[in-house]
Amino acid sequence: MELKFIPYTLQLKHTFTVSSYSRNTTPSVLLKITHKGVSGYGEASLPQYLGETQESVLDFLKKVDLQNFTEPLDLNSILNYLDNLSEGNNAAKAAVDIALHDLMSKLAGVPLYDYLRLENPSHLFTSFTLGIDSAEKLKQKIEEAEGFKYYKVKLGSENDKQIINTIHSLTDVWLFVDVNQGWEDKFYAIDMIYWLKERNVLLIEQPLPAEKIDDIAWLTEKSPLHVLADEGVKRLSDLEAVKGVYSGVNIKLMKSTGINEALKMIEKAKEFGMKVMIGCMTETSCAVKAAAHISAQADWIDLDGPLLISNDPFEGLPYNDGKIILNDGPGIGVNLKTGLFD
Ligand code: MG
Numbered sequence: 001m002e003l004k005f006i007p008y009t010l011q012l013k014h015t016f017t018v019s020s021y022s023r024n025t026t027p028s029v030l031l032k033i034t035h036k037g038v039s040g041y042g043e044a045s046l047p048q049y050l051g052e053t054q055e056s057v058l059d060f061l062k063k064v065d066l067q068n069f070t071e072p073l074d075l076n077s078i079l080n081y082l083d084n085l086s087e088g089n090n091a092a093k094a095a096v097d098i099a100l101h102d103l104m105s106k107l108a109g110v111p112l113y114d115y116l117r118l119e120n121p122s123h124l125f126t127s128f129t130l131g132i133d134s135a136e137k138l139k140q141k142i143e144e145a146e147g148f149k150y151y152k153v154k155l156g157s158e159n160d161k162q163i164i165n166t167i168h169s170l171t172d173v174w175l176f177v178d179v180n181q182g183w184e185d186k187f188y189a190i191d192m193i194y195w196l197k198e199r200n201v202l203l204i205e206q207p208l209p210a211e212k213i214d215d216i217a218w219l220t221e222k223s224p225l226h227v228l229a230d231e232g233v234k235r236l237s238d239l240e241a242v243k244g245v246y247s248g249v250n251i252k253l254m255k256s257t258g259i260n261e262a263l264k265m266i267e268k269a270k271e272f273g274m275k276v277m278i279g280c281m282t283e284t285s286c287a288v289k290a291a292a293h294i295s296a297q298a299d300w301i302d303l304d305g306p307l308l309i310s311n312d313p314f315e316g317l318p319y320n321d322g323k324i325i326l327n328d329g330p331g332i333g334v335n336l337k338t339g340l341f342d
Contacts, residue, residue, distance in 0.1 A: 001066040004341050005031040005095070007054040010045070010282055010309045014141065017132040019156025019182025023048070026282040029057040029092070030313065032341050033066070033099040040103025040331065041314070042290075044091035045254050045283040045305075049231075052091050060085065060092040075100055079260055090234060090257045097258025098290045098332070106331035112293040113326065116263070119296035125322045126303040127152040127176050132159075135166045142170050145307075147321035150174045150202075152302050156182015160192065168199050176277075176302065178205040181231055186215040193223050203300070205250055205277075206230045217245045226275050236265050239272070248275030250302070253291050254283070266297055280305040285317035290332045292317075292324045313337055 010026040031042040044057045063085055069078050078100065082093050105115035113120055127150035130141055145151065153167060156179040167175065177196055183189045189207045196204070203226040208216050210232035220227040228248040233239050234255035242249075249269050256262040262278075269276050278298040280288045283305035295301045303324060306312045316334035318325045327333050 001069060002034045003031070003061070003064060003066055003096075004034075005029055005058065005061050006340060007058065008313065008340070010284065011311045012282060012308055013310050014131070014133075014137070014308075016282065016308065018154045018178075019132070019180040021048070026309075027054045028284070029054055029061070029095060030284070030286075030340065031061065031095040031099050033096070033103050035071075035103055036107070038103060038106050040099040040101070040106060041286050041334065041336065042095040042097070042099030042102065043284055043287045044095040045281040045287060046091055047281050050091065050254070052089065056089065057092040057095070060089045061095070064096065073104060075104065075260065079258075083257065091254045093257040094253045094287070095258075097260055098253065098287055101259050101290065102286075102331045109330050111326060111328060111330065112290065112332050113296065116259075116294065118294060120326060121292060121294075121296035121298075121301075122324070122326050124292075124295055124298070124301050124324065125149045126301045126319070126324055128304050128322065129302070129308065130154065130167070132157050132163065135162075138163065138166050139170060142167065145322075148173060149322050150176060150300070152176040152178055152205075152304075155179050161195070164196065164199050164201075172200060175199070175201045176203050176205065176300065177201050178230070179207045181206050181209040183207050184209070186212075186219050189219055190222050193219075193225055197224050201225060203228055203248065203275075203277075206232060213242070213245055220245065220247050223247075228275070228277060230279070236261055236268060239265055239268055243272050246274065248277060248299070250277040250279040252279045252281065253287055254281050259290060259294055262291075263294055266294070270297070275299045277302055279303070282308050284309070284312050285314040285334045286332060289317045289324070289326070289334055292326060293332065295324075313340055
């Protein structure tokens with residue numbers, strides 16, 4: 001198996017602002033694994049707050065030697081080998097995991113969801129993300145996202161109520177609210193949640209800083225809306241640690257080290273009685289469509305990453321009024337538009 005990788009910078013269509021920072025680009029690394037003339041693609045998307053960089057991903061990938069593995073079907077051994085190469089590096093590990101899944105399902109000649117014996121998730125609608133913005137910008141973005149059934153609204157600024165009132169005056173679609181740890185106080189948070197419940201909001205993601213475990217558990221118990229972990233849960237072991245603290249979890253391939261562990265997390269979360277959202281970072285169609293393939297069991301999906309970037313190097317992920325369409329082609333089902341790896 002031959003491994004190739006290149007750094008790539010995702011250009012965002014709009015400045016993206018959440019409670020703690022703004023950005024216009026997201027660094028990433030694209031990866032290709034070729035076996036018997038067939039190539040699988042993967043990607044590591046690297047938003048700053050997760051601590052990985054293009055440099056750290058390239059350093060990790062340079063250490064990966066797949067020569068000892070003759071078949072991509074030897075997935076568990078390969079992923080164990082990767083995980084033992086170093087701590088962390090979750091997105092770098094995800095890039096290899098995604099490419100291997102693409103490759104294996106291509107070699108089998110079936111779509112990835114079928115290869116994994118999962119249901120076709122094409123009945124699901126994704127949310128469209130609205131970062132923290134002025135009323136004018138929010139209006140423009142809502143016009144761009146016409147037809148979507150859900151918006152994911154970023155809160156955690158001084159203008160939270162104003163943002164919701166602006167959106168509420170423009171549209172009556174359902175809202176997911178993501179605070180990105182931006183509220184500090186549990187009493188303020190519960191008041192806000194009751195206020196939001198009256199304004200089409202369905203759930204609250206990461207309302208308080210992840211380390212405030214007791215306050216989050218208190219909030220979840222009192223909240224009339226589901227309280228989801230995002231920053232508070234990356235991998236399977238984190239999920240075990242927050243059983244009973246949140247009532248749901250946002251699972252993302254870049255946090256979970258890829259598809260293999262994300263599937264285990266979905267199963268475990270359901271076992272714990274937690275709701276599941278499948279989410280993404282700003283990513284290309286490759287990783288986002290990979291996540292879509294494992295989404296049939298999710299309660300909600302937030303897979304709009306490619307819609308937020310202007311230079312997606314892959315094609316093959318159409319959105320039909322917010323519905324992700326998976327074709328019957330083999331693998332993840334995306335094609336590289338350019339000869340980036342040549
Ligand atoms: Mg989030």
